[in-house]
Amino acid sequence: MIPGPVRVPQRVLRAMSKPMISHRSSDFEKIYEECRSRLRELFETENEAVILSGSGTAGMEAAVGGIIGKDDKIITVTNGKFGERFTELGNRYGTAVLLEFPWGTPYDLERIEAALEEGAKAISIVHNETSVGIVNPAKEVGELARRHDAIFIVDGISSVGGNEFLTDEWGIDIAITGSQKCLALPPGLAMVTVSKRAAEMLEDGKGGYYTDLKAHLDKAKKNQTPYTPAVSLFFALQEALIMAEEEGLAERRARMARLAKGVREAASALDIDLFPQVNEHSAYSNTVTAMKTPEGITDGQLRGGMRERGVVVSGGQSALKGKIFRIGTMGACTEADVLRTIQTLELVLLKEGLISSLGAGVEAASRAMER
């Protein structure tokens, strides 16, 4: 029940085990073409889609390395762990102007607008901050970016396919997701969509070599890859995208929303505080719920106790280590998974004396998840 890598469905595992094919064959080109087309539906975009054989970070480097040169500025907005990566990338290829908000608190849109007024070639946000369980205002930042003519880069790694994610409507020039999150694949692929105006800014020989966005885009137009792709993971992606279509993209997001609501209502019933603060421009994530570790129990007792009982949940990262715990509800996660997780949490809380009877959390989750 961690927020990725998530459990991989049997169908996807079977697809991944298909006999190897040459990555220079027309068979591979057909798979890539189908995946690119299905990804455009998933990202709700008409933009080009490319797939890199690497983690989400490879996709983030493709975006920043492709757009930002040594004389360029990128505003990197952050309210959690993953925003930091954009800042490192920005400083590797140009200059990052870090706009930092306390972890788990909403963006201040006025400060973002003020930063854009200073001038920047691009602005990056993390849509779903996995480290704190908050969904950031992509639509609003997209409007500001467009008004100030900045390329808008969005890390949608733990968001696309789980939360609502409207690439074109929100004006996202480069959107990135990873395979091991809402798509429920093993890790190892990064999916990136690129707007026409972003594509026009790409130049030969810029940015990283392996993650060279122009090289990937140029080849993708022929449904090929510049370097040997992780073919097995492409088999798996094709199957996962078919499964997503079978469930229905909207139904799939609605399922994850129900599950996350179940977790939040269970937390409330068990007197556990949610970690992020949300306002009218931000929201609790439907793919990961971050909760404060209750007083009277340590992180080791809580997560260790759950792990002993067979359920693995995540802890906090960096400064939040020991202070929060996180439950993922992305990918192939089901109502039963959430009920078992909450039940296990209750057993641990009971053992440590934080609650005196079982059932309140499970009941709240059960009610909240009802269709």
Add this chain to the structure above:
Amino acid sequence: MIPGPVRVPQRVLRAMSKPMISHRSSDFEKIYEECRSRLRELFETENEAVILSGSGTAGMEAAVGGIIGKDDKIITVTNGKFGERFTELGNRYGTAVLLEFPWGTPYDLERIEAALEEGAKAISIVHNETSVGIVNPAKEVGELARRHDAIFIVDGISSVGGNEFLTDEWGIDIAITGSQKCLALPPGLAMVTVSKRAAEMLEDGKGGYYTDLKAHLDKAKKNQTPYTPAVSLFFALQEALIMAEEEGLAERRARMARLAKGVREAASALDIDLFPQVNEHSAYSNTVTAMKTPEGITDGQLRGGMRERGVVVSGGQSALKGKIFRIGTMGACTEADVLRTIQTLELVLLKEGLISSLGAGVEAASRAMER
């Protein structure tokens, strides 16, 4: 029968399909530790080994981007297609001094020494040039590199585990291999070994971000990765390395040597010329055999005819397109695979009127492959 991606054994496919685990778990750390240890045996080295989730090119970028800065020179020696990639990488991060020999001809060691005398921070070679089927003199270039105090980088992508590859004895500072070649895994992992003197040259914030060798090395010491690894491929790598040990690393190389000899003897019996020219410092590859397309038959007829009969072999790349064909004998390839391939080749040659009876190639291969 192409020189990678190769057929993946069932045992490896099954291992790849194991249930997902967190990449931040001690279970993953144990797998990474075991793989690193087994890789050191495979590379015959005491150097550190790291694994990148990406193609061999990611490993090449890790090497060049880690060592070469904008004021540095790297000599890139090439006699085939894959040498070009080092030149592009060298020019991305610093300056590449290209030392080019006609494709498929041996290196001229005197010219290499002369280039080193001009001064360079590093020199790169491709040990097994997959595009032309030649094995280049790593030992001899390694001696020259050491004498001129240059970091020695070797692309061993289609070589390690197939041809003899003595990282420490040959003084290789950074050696690279890929998963989809001699190890018979799906593509998607790059394995890199790094000497102490190369590691000491690495600096924070240099080279590519996703392929940052220092970041990977620092994390590898704790058996962790800087970014989310392709966990399923690590499962597969662990199993493939166990299988290689079961067969015996030397026995495995001897098998590939026998198979390649079978292909070469069959070619000779069928009056087909081998493409590469070898001398005392170079050799025919044991992992891929490149042959000239015989007069009187087109590439389309030859490879198309074989494909129709169920056997896929590779053609020439770039200027060699239509002029050569290549048969891979790496990974899990067996005597039966070679015999079937030669038989299929004979059927096509017979149909096109280049030979008048069947059997000479198969017999020659059969004799040559006898243990």
